[in-house]
Amino acid sequence: MVTDMPHRTPRGFTLIELVVVMALIGLLISLAAPRYFHVVDSGRASVQRQNLAVIRDALDKFAGDLGRYPDTLEELVAKRYLREVPVDPVSGSREWQLIGPSDGTPGAVFDVHPPEPPASAPEAN
Secondary structure (H helix, E strand, O other): OOOOOOOOOOOOOOHHHHHHHHHHHHHHHHHHHHHHHHHHHHHHHHHHHHHHHHHHHHHHHHHHHHOOOOOOHHHHHHOOOOOOOOOOOOOOOOOOEEEOOOOOOOOOOOEEEOOOOOOOOOOOO
């Protein structure tokens, strides 16, 4: 008596096929990651330039309205020239470098610059 057993086809993937697919995915990620991080960094720099422009515009409006410059950036917020002091997206700080007027105009904040990057720790030998 001959019984016909149904022929079973293999299901699933072999280990070699999975390793090849994982290697290809890793290769694609290694090519795309540097471009992604570059775009993120350029986006932060763009937001930083925009924040500086907004602060400088508020300083000019404050000086035009009151005839003097503010003593702090918080004074711009208190007088509603800004909703809040913007965060520098590069350093993550609200502490901007404040530049005073050089022509003797009253006030302490004539211009702003991005905060200085933190000094890196000395490397151990």
